[in-house]
Amino acid sequence: MTLGENGYDATPSWGPQIVGPGTRFRLWAPNQNEVRLRLSGDYAMTRRHDGWFEIYIDEQPFGSPYGFVLDDGTVVSDPASRQQQTDVLGLSVLTNPKAYRWQHLQWQGRPWHETVICEIHVGTFTPEGTFNAVAAKLSHLASIGVTAIELLPIAHFPGNRGWGYDGVLQYAPHTAYGTPDELKALVDVAHGLGLMVFLDVVYNHFGPEGNFLSQYAPAFFRDKHNDWGQEIAFEQQPVRRYFIDNALYWLEEFRFDGLRLDAVNEVKDDSSPHILEDIPSAVRGRITGRNVHLMIENPPNGTDLLVDGLFTADWNDGFHHVVHRIVTNESSGIFAKFADDAFGKLRKIMSEGYVDAGEPTVSNHLPPSASLQPTAFIHFLQNHDQVGNRALGDRLHTSIDEQTHLALTAMLLLSPQVPLLFMGESYRDNTPFHFFADYTDELATIIRDNRAPEAENFGGYPEGFSATDIPDPNAETTFLDSKIDWAQSETPEGQAWSNQIRQLIEIRRERIVPHLLDAQANSGKVLDAPERCVFVDWKLGDIALQLRLNLSKKEIALGSKLGERIWPNSKADTHETLPPLSVAFYIQERAD
Structure with a gap:
């Protein structure tokens, strides 16, 4: 040893x-x-x-x-x-782990506070749906200022198409996407463009088809089940090593810049230390000399995973849910929790992080989310879950006006939390993104029958539609219809939107990013605001970043004590009032 x-x-x-x-x-x-x-x-x-x-x-x-x-x-x-x-x-x-010749071995990654993410599903990001084809499109993202891409799971799953969350061979890149060396080439190209590459990994279950571990190693699993399958027996040392090795494998052999662990609340472990403590410890101990970032999806909002050098940031679903509730009026399923006092909840999320106190995962000590830096939270207006689980896979901008969408996008990109865009969002792609899989027989029926409850949980059905209108997830056409349409990026409308994104990210890079490292505990402060407005100031070192959001249908007075306006960057004087459905950001030098 x-x-x-x-x-x-x-x-x-x-x-x-x-x-x-x-x-x-x-x-x-x-x-x-x-x-x-x-x-x-x-x-x-x-x-x-x-x-x-x-x-x-x-x-x-x-x-x-x-x-x-x-x-x-x-x-x-x-x-x-x-x-x-x-x-x-x-x-x-049998592969040769040293066959690929890296072109950008000098790449050391980027610090976390520079992160602007675009989430990508390899199979639908391009017509070809391959690692090579993704690499060929990355220059668009780099040109608008995105600093990282995040790949949905690529660990080998059953069939040729799927989201990847039912993987069974955690070390093997999915064959339909390309070879291991082609994946390395994708990472290499991204690094050459200044882009970090993050990978979504699933350590809470195995998929229902093609997993034979229970036949020859039944001790790999517990008797208990979560929503997706048998719980994994992390207390068994070989099992533990399987996943620790897997995290290191992606980060070392493929030079990924970080991992996002899916639904960590379903990673059950009675060991001490917990597997969610062991993985970060192994990563920090083994990988030095370059920036590596570990993210989580943790619906119970436990802050214990974001302290003591464990994980860098959490996908904050609450931001998406409350914003979606406000602008669409949908109030069923995941949005029910935000039906009342939605603007109060949005103010709390923007200033403190989470709406709720959260639930612990690895300890009983839960620091308040306000004690964390704003960059401990990843915010998004949409992602694969929030679009793909909807009945028709419709994107947010297709159901709201462009003025409101621009205000929300500016809030996303200029607030101090880490922003995430979903593929196609950089040019307002109208293509739906559906849930799709590649199962047959009984499994296909189970997957198909589950779509209606998921749709009802993610906003229900548009007027005139019902469960019969949900595309069959196992039909190849459902997958093909989910491929984004790059032709839309070349239209005048697509280019205009990309230019807006580019301007916003440039402002973030020049005026906000240099101060994010200086954000301390309790940096956000909610100010009194008119109805359907959000006024929040953040202390970022020697400056205050000021958000003024107006989602009402009338012009509102802003009051005094505002600094230099950085958005909108027009010459028009709007310091005294804020138009309907708009947002403004200011930077003020702090005297204290």
């Missing part, structure tokens, strides 16, 4: 290992008496007392398919496969 910093075993436990002139294959199969490696023939593996089977061969047959033969003759892929020959049910492929 080779120990790295923090005593972490630096030798990966899962997947093929290149050792000297040969290769070691390993599988944790405590429920098996015999396991054979299938690689141009079958070879008996040595069983250790802890349930691991191993075999060392004195060659490195890169590109060769391999798998494992269980007691009953079933052939399974490597659960830590780096590449699949076909799909999740096929054989794995």
Whole structure:
């Protein structure tokens, strides 16, 4: 065993290992008496007392398919496969981790406070739906000032199309998107453009098809289930290592700049330390010399994961929900909580972070969200969930006027929280984004039947529509109809909107970003404001950033004590009043 910093075993436990002139294959199969490696023939593996089977061969047959033969003759892929020959049910492929020649090894990432994210689904970001095609489109995002892209999960999932949250081979990039080296090339191109690349990972369950772990390693899972599948038994050391190794694998071998852990509230672990403490510890201990950022989606809003150097920021769904409630009047499902005093809740979110006190995940100590820097919260007007789970997959701007949309977008991009755009939002793409999958038979029926409850939870049905109008998630046309339309980015309307985004991000970069590191605890302050307005000031070091939002239908007085207006950047004097459905930002030098 080779120990790295923090005593972490630096030798990966899962997947093929290149050792000297040969290769070691390993599988944790405590429920098996015999396991054979299938690689141009079958070879008996040595069983250790802890349930691991191993075999060392004195060659490195890169590109060769391999798998494992269980007691009953079933052939399974490597659960830590780096590449699949076909799909999740096929054989794995031995890859050369050092074959790719990086062009931007000097890249050290970017500090978190510079982050402006665009969320991307690889399969629908381009007509081709590949890593190579994504790389070819990144110059558009870089040109408008985006500093990071975030890929929806790419770990191999069943079928050819899907959102990726039902992955079963956590180490293998999805074959339909391209090879591991093509993924590395995507990251490399992004770095050359000054873009960070984040990856969405799912550590709370495995998908329902193609996962054979329970057959030969039932101890990998608990008896309990969450909404998506069996809970994972992180108290088992091999299981723990599977996920810690996985986080390091993406960050080290592919040089990702960060990870976003999906629904961490469903990552259950009775161990001490918790797996959500061990992963950040391993990452911080192993990866030095460049910026790496760890994000979470944590619906219960527990601040304990955002302190003591654990995670950098949380997706703050509350911002989306309350803004959507205000501008659409939808009040069912996820919006019901924000039906009353929506503007009061928005003021609290903008000034303090969360609406609620939250629930703990790894400790009983919950600092108030106001004690965190504003950059601990990622805000968005829409993302894959908030669009794709709607009945018709409609984007926000298709149901509100452009003036209101511009005001909301300016609030998003100029407030001190970290902004996230959804693909196509940079030019107001009108293409819907649906939920889609690639299942058949009973699983297809289950997935299809679940769409109506999801739609009802995400705003219900537009007038004149019902559950029968929801596109079949398993139909290929539903996937194809979700591909964004790049032709819209070339229209006068698309270019005009992109220019607005570019201006806003440039103002953020020049006037706000230099002060974000100086934001201290309790930096936000809510000021008295007229009805349907939000007035918030943030202390950012030696300046105050002042937000004045007016979502009413009448002009309102702003009062005094305003600094230099940075948005809108027209010459018109609007210091005394604010037009309907608009927003203004000011910077004032602080005297205290």
